Amino acid sequence: MGKVLYYTLVDLARNRSVVAFTALILAVAEGLFLVEADPVKALLSLVQVMLALVPLVSLILTVVHTYDTHEFTQLLAVQPIGRRAILGGRIGAMALALLVALLFGLGLPLTVHAPGSTSMVLLVAVVLLAWVHAALGTLIALVHRDKARGVGVALVAWAGFVLLYDALLMALLFAFSDRPIEPLVLPIAALNPIDLARIAIMIRVDLAAMMGYSGAVYQQMLGSGPGTAVALGLMIAWIAWPTLMAFRVFRRKDL
Amino acid sequence: MDSVVFSGVGKRYRSLWALRDVHATFRRGEVVMVIGPNGSGKTTLIKCLLGLVRPTTGSIRVEGQVIGPDPGYRRSIGYMPQISQFPPSLTIGQLLDMMRDVRGLSPASADDGLVEELGLAAQLDKRLGALSGGTRQKVSAVLAFRSRPRILVMDEPTAGLDPVSARTVLDRAAALRSDGGTVLITSHLMEEVEALADRIAYLQEGHLRFLLPLSDVLRRTGADRLALALPKLLADPV
Numbered sequence: 001m002g003k004v005l006y007y008t009l010v011d012l013a014r015n016r017s018v019v020a021f022t023a024l025i026l027a028v029a030e031g032l033f034l035v036e037a038d039p040v041k042a043l044l045s046l047v048q049v050m051l052a053l054v055p056l057v058s059l060i061l062t063v064v065h066t067y068d069t070h071e072f073t074q075l076l077a078v079q080p081i082g083r084r085a086i087l088g089g090r091i092g093a094m095a096l097a098l099l100v101a102l103l104f105g106l107g108l109p110l111t112v113h114a115p116g117s118t119s120m121v122l123l124v125a126v127v128l129l130a131w132v133h134a135a136l137g138t139l140i141a142l143v144h145r146d147k148a149r150g151v152g153v154a155l156v157a158w159a160g161f162v163l164l165y166d167a168l169l170m171a172l173l174f175a176f177s178d179r180p181i182e183p184l185v186l187p188i189a190a191l192n193p194i195d196l197a198r199i200a201i202m203i204r205v206d207l208a209a210m211m212g213y214s215g216a217v218y219q220q221m222l223g224s225g226p227g228t229a230v231a232l233g234l235m236i237a238w239i240a241w242p243t244l245m246a247f248r249v250f251r252r253k254d255l
Numbered sequence: 256m257d258s259v260v261f262s263g264v265g266k267r268y269r270s271l272w273a274l275r276d277v278h279a280t281f282r283r284g285e286v287v288m289v290i291g292p293n294g295s296g297k298t299t300l301i302k303c304l305l306g307l308v309r310p311t312t313g314s315i316r317v318e319g320q321v322i323g324p325d326p327g328y329r330r331s332i333g334y335m336p337q338i339s340q341f342p343p344s345l346t347i348g349q350l351l352d353m354m355r356d357v358r359g360l361s362p363a364s365a366d367d368g369l370v371e372e373l374g375l376a377a378q379l380d381k382r383l384g385a386l387s388g389g390t391r392q393k394v395s396a397v398l399a400f401r402s403r404p405r406i407l408v409m410d411e412p413t414a415g416l417d418p419v420s421a422r423t424v425l426d427r428a429a430a431l432r433s434d435g436g437t438v439l440i441t442s443h444l445m446e447e448v449e450a451l452a453d454r455i456a457y458l459q460e461g462h463l464r465f466l467l468p469l470s471d472v473l474r475r476t477g478a479d480r481l482a483l484a485l486p487k488l489l490a491d492p493v
Contacts, residue, residue, distance in 0.1 A: 014344035071340035
């Protein structure tokens with residue numbers, strides 16, 4: 001697995017899309033800190049942008065990379081190594097490439113302009129979010145043989161997390177406005193990794209207006225510190241299940 | 256001695272049977288050309304042997320071992336695919352190192368003769384993404400022969416290669432046969448088939464219609480070329 005990981009990482013390090021992703025994140029982060037004099041406000045804007053941008057790019061990057069390297073995956077699969085080692089190496093390399101891209105693109109501006117624990121939570125949450133979507137992207141590309149279909153499913157998944165989820169949460173609030181639904185919000189928020197990342201960060205910023213309904217409930221029921229920990233823990237579960245599913249699919253897949 | 260044995264191998268993709276009840280034995284020291292129309296199951300047959308595809312029915316034995324989840328049997332197999340796509344940012348040299356590591360070969364045990372013979376020695380620092388289709392095929396050929404395989408599988412090996420390189424690759428395949436290796440080649444080029452094949456495996460709609468020595472195919476049909484013999488043989492099966 002180590003060899004596949006190492007050489008895939010060497011390839012990804014020079015991949016134009018990965019380099020462009022790093023440059024984009026760096027430009028957005030630096031731009032926001034330059035435009036907004038108050039670092040807290042800049043941080044809040046950065047959270048909103050990162051929570052939409054990073055999942056989308058991670059998802060599409062992984063899906064496209066998985067399809068584009070299909071023939072090479074075949075070549076690896078006819079060597080005397082197991083499929084677990086191949087997929088483990090490839091997922092690991094993509095995860096490391098995203099980590100390095102975010103450490104450089106986001107970690108660097110945060111360290112310079114807004115050092116502190118909130119920035120650290122933002123960086124951790126965004127890295128976890130990138131890994132969640134890399135795992136989902138791998139699973140989607142392995143399940144769907146057709147590239148256009150795979151990219152379409154990935155876009156629908158992203159739109160579901162970013163747009164549809166909020167609409168459904170609002171509809172639920174209105175439908176049950178006369179009943180206490182706070183206990184329900186905890187498991188519902190767990191269904192959306194992007195909302196979990198938002199909760200993990202916003203609880204720490206302590207701005208009720210930015211926290212959203214689910215964020216407020218998390219803070220009220222769990223408090224600030226445990227709320228962040230639970231949200232980040234749930235994000236790790238969101239990395240684990242698509243990764244395990246991807247291994248299961250790849251083990252039996254006809255290549 | 257038998258090298259590869261297919262026993263009742265079938266492969267179904269959803270409702271379509273790409274391969275049906277194939278029984279075939281491939282021996283050491285022979286070249287078998289697998290031919291047939293498009294969609295006849297040639298690639299599926301090869302993929303079953305390579306472990307890329309799991310047969311729906313039957314089993315395959317490689318050097319006496321029934322192939323299953325253990326990838327170790329592929330140590331004896333070299334494969335040259337029809338289409339080669341490599342990580343575009345790696346160089347030829349890095350790819351060769353990677354595949355040597357993956358196969359667990361030491362630098363001394365790897366057969367790098369083809370690197371020189373195909374003119375790749377001066378291009379080892381070239382990025383794979385910048386290579387022409389023909390040069391990619393040459394890299395693919397190097398990878399197939401590098402581990403000194405006892406079984407060589409080639410899918411349309413000369414497609415995209417210049418005539419000199421194609422000759423070099425086919426000569427290598429012939430040399431492997433002389434050393435007791437088993438070579439399976441799919442090709443649409445009948446002249447190529449005739450020049451190299453000891454036996455012909457003809458697939459049609461997933462069925463193995465025949466697996467015969469080339470001389471038998473020609474003798475039974477009274478034709479002097481395979482291209483003329485095939486239609487006669489298929490009209491009046493053996």
